[in-house]
Amino acid sequence: MQLLASVALLVLPVYGATIAPTTKDITINVINANVAPDGFVRSAVTANGTFPGPVITATKGQTLRVTVNNKLTDPTMRRSTSIDFDGVFIDSSDSYDEGSPFVTTCPFGPGTSYTYTLPLGTQTGTYWYHSQLSLQYLDGLRAPLIIYDPADPQAHLYDVDDANTILTVADWWHNSTVPLLAQYLTNQIIPVADAPLFNGKGRYNGGPITEFAAVPVTKGLRYRFRLINMSGRSDFMISIDNHTMTVIQADGVATQPHTVSQLDMLAGQRYDVVVTANQPIGNYWINTVLGGGNPARNLNLNVTLGRGILRYAGAPNAEPQTPMTLGPGTNILVEGDLAPLVPTRPPPVDINLTFVTSMQVNASSPSGFNSKWQINNISYVSPVVPTLVKILNGASSAVDFNTTENTFVFPANKVIQITFPPSTEDELHPFHLHGNNFWLIKPNATAENDINPIKRDVAGAGSGGTTVRFVTDRPGPWFFHCHIFWHFNAGLASVLVGGPDQIRQNVHPTEAWDELCPAYNALPADEKR
Known part of the structure; x- marks a missing residue:
């Protein structure tokens, strides 16, 4: 897999035109820089020295090739990194180029580079990219990613769609x-x-x-x-x-x-x-x-x-x-009032799951307190060997993973429904599914709709109950986690694996990807964190 980065000039859509698929090269230097978005000066982790980072733009059908150069030096923050392109499917067998640390890849350390290759296929819309490693994106590494549609079916609704919007x-x-x-x-x-x-x-x-x-x-x-x-x-x-x-x-x-x-x-x-x-x-x-x-x-x-x-x-x-x-x-x-532009009734469910979120507090820990978020009484802990590596080496069922990996394995092309039942928690967890959209069958505290629900990739799960449904038609191991990254880093995450056999048949990582984990494992401890 290849590492992604760089400042891209904003490419504005030309409606009605047909643009042949091309590869667009982008370079992003991840560096420490002093920034002051609210007037307070602090050292930050940045893309090309700015916060937010540079906007990445693309046109429907293009392939993005994003080279990320890790030039981090500040020891008070994380110096390894890994980039996630939030909401982007990666429309090919290159599911290894989805930058989820210890799920699809390993992070890479300072002084090294990686290039992410992202075939965008037919996907269009508004997305963003950020570090997926620990809480690093809260230190500054986050920015928009826009995929324009030259034949946007909604173009008649607006006059201006540019860098300022x-x-x-x-x-x-x-x-x-x-x-x-x-x-x-x-x-x-x-x-x-x-x-x-x-x-x-x-x-x-x-x-x-x-x-x-x-x-x-x-x-x-x-x-x-x-x-x-x-x-x-x-x-x-x-x-x-x-x-x-x-x-x-x-x-x-x-x-x-x-x-x-x-x-x-x-x-x-x-x-x-x-x-x-x-x-x-x-x-x-x-x-x-x-x-x-x-x-x-x-x-x-x-x-x-x-x-x-x-x-x-x-x-x-x-x-x-x-x-x-x-x-x-x-x-x-009201989220439930939204309807898809092109109505599509979700297919009937093959597999039903219930996800119960909860917090576990351990008052007897050495630090006095230790809190962990859980799904079905399991707090996610990143494995040493990434999920995808285990699958490529033969893992085919949930028992092939540690309990703390909270990994669910499904056959390809099955319809999965996940229900978060009503709870007494005073939280609304924005659950995000990598590599896929889901039908939002029941928005939190709203009536169920399995006739013409919207599709999206982030939805709130809270006291009112939430239900989502998706199809395992994109082989790969995909994070499904709370996008409150404090909760995520305290264990509120799972991994949903679709089609392990198809992954082994279709996913062929590059030599650069193969080298990521050995290089990361060899880093000094202070450069890993």
Whole structure:
């Protein structure tokens, strides 16, 4: 498998045109750099020295070849790395180029490189890439990835879809995640973020008055905003003063247009919305209100200060004169109200599973406390030998894996349904499936729909109960985990293996991939972490 990276020039879609599949080469240098998205300067793990990192763009049918050069040197953070392309299927037998550490690959250390090869096939939409190793992406290694469709069936709904319409929200910490994770595992309290960010900018209580990110629009035009929640923990409630948003896509899958005034995005989720610039020329607040953690546990955090500005052409370069609010609080998106653009009834279920999430607390651990998240009373622990290596060496059933790998093995082309029953937990876990979409049969606390549910790759599992359904038609071992990465790193994960026989028949890793694990295992301990 090959390592991915680089700054790509934004390629805008040419609607109605036919673009022959090509290979696009991208290079990303993963380096430590000082950044200050909220005015507080800290060393970070970055793609090409910026946060967020450079946008990777592609056109439907292309193959991305992303070379990642690991140039990390700061010993206070992780110095190995591994890149995941969130939501991208990798539409070929190259399932080994899906950068899930110890599932499909091993990380690679400082001073080395790897190239990921990603055949995109027919996939289009809004995605992102980030480090999948431990909590490293919370230290900065995260950025958008957009696949444009030259013949977009929804192109008639908007006029503008360019670099300025890619919008990100994220949570941000002032300290390295290495000690913060150790703290979390001992005291059971997720460290509260220092600031919310919109397009890489925000503020914190007592910090400098940094500029909010402005999004330029021209009166009378319709804009396709590609919203990405790149958080490690937080959901965001998003709205734009005096404007509505028409949802046309969820996690890269087209939906019937559905107009709302406000929507909630969980960590890892993406929504494409159309906003018409139909108000008097001026500046309007883009409200992005962070949810996740008690601000009393971190006095830096002001959940409303990750906002942006919708700035009409002709308006002054200034903040809106209207009050900062939490949004309208009305006409909020109900996920169950979304319908697919092309209705497809899910096939009947072959295998039913129930996933019960819970937290286990061990007060007698040497540190005094140790908390682990579990699925069906098992807390996921990364194996030394990656799942895919075991499969290529003959593993064919769940008994071939350690219990703590929480691995489920299914034949190819079977329909799997996973139900998270209602619980008493005060959590909404955004579960993300790698390498596949699932039908969202029952959104959390919403009625079941097995007639025309949407498909996506991140959905919240919480007190109201959630059900998802997918087909094992993409052979490979795929992570299915909580995208609150604090929970993920405390064990809230599983691996879903589809078609082990087909994996052995079709997956033929490269020599570079074969060399990853021996090289990683030979690293000094301080370069692995």
